Amino acid sequence: DAKTTQPNSMESNEEEPVHLPCNHSTISGTDYIHWYRQLPSQGPEYVIHGLTSNVNNRMASLAIAEDRKSSTLILHRATLRDAAVYYCILRDGDAGNMLTFGGGTRLMVKP
Amino acid sequence: NAGVMQNPRHLVRRRGQEARLRCSPVKGHSHVYWYRQLPEEGLKFMVYLQKENIIDESGMPKERFSAEFPKEGPSILRIQQVVRGDSAAYFCASSPPGKVGQSYGYTFGSGTRLTVV
Numbered sequence: 001d002a003k004t005t006q007p008n009s010m011e012s013n014e015e016e017p018v019h020l021p022c023n024h025s026t027i028s029g030t031d032y033i034h035w036y037r038q039l040p041s042q043g044p045e046y047v048i049h050g051l052t053s054n055v056n057n058r059m060a061s062l063a064i065a066e067d068r069k070s071s072t073l074i075l076h077r078a079t080l081r082d083a084a085v086y087y088c089i090l091r092d093g094d095a096g097n098m099l100t101f102g103g104g105t106r107l108m109v110k111p
Numbered sequence: 112n113a114g115v116m117q118n119p120r121h122l123v124r125r126r127g128q129e130a131r132l133r134c135s136p137v138k139g140h141s142h143v144y145w146y147r148q149l150p151e152e153g154l155k156f157m158v159y160l161q162k163e164n165i166i167d168e169s170g171m172p173k174e175r176f177s178a179e180f181p182k183e184g185p186s187i188l189r190i191q192q193v194v195r196g197d198s199a200a201y202f203c204a205s206s207p208p209g210k211v212g213q214s215y216g217y218t219f220g221s222g223t224r225l226t227v228v
Contacts, residue, residue, distance in 0.1 A: 034216070042221060044204075045219065046217060
């Protein structure tokens with residue numbers, strides 16, 4: 001899987017939007033952009049994924065740059081329960097199926 | 112719909128004993144993955160299995176560790192002669208079979224926390 005770069009940590013205020021960036025300048029044409037999060041003492045949780053177009057689901061939105069070299073996970077209204085480590089992962093749709101986790105971004109939400 | 116079920120949630124073993132970790136994937140999912148997370152570290156891939164086959168075990172230590180996913184029953188991660196360095200959280204994930212060119216989210220279990228004393 002191609003490499004991604006994320007900030008180590010970010011802070012947000014409760015009930016405000018949060019934009020979590022991810023750079024993936026070496027992304028290939030068949031790489032999907034996946035986001036997972038891991039709450040304290042829990043297993044990772046799937047958040048969203050996309051290929052080229054922006055995606056929305058009940059948890060978040062994924063904005064993908066036109067050149068696909070970066071993407072942003074958007075939490076529209078952060079809650080204290082959104083405090084977690086967020087992982088941006090590239091996964092080749094044509095190759096083997098495992099996910100390779102990097103360091104992620106630790107999101108802290110202040111009340 | 113039940114998610115990925117892992118048991119036990121917590122497992123304590125003495126050095127030299129065997130640890131068996133079980134994972135029941137989401138119904139209909141035929142792909143299982145095991146990951147290990149050492150204290151204060153990231154998730155590391157261990158092994159990828161499909162029913163009765165090991166597809167990729169590139170992250171599995173060469174000795175003492177083995178995994179299986181039989182035709183019937185859960186996937187098992189087995190650690191023989193455990194040592195203190197095996198203390199970690201072990202997570203299992205499952206995914207449905209997919210076509211080349213597609214991508215899909217994984218469902219993770221809550222993990223088994225192994226403590227070797």
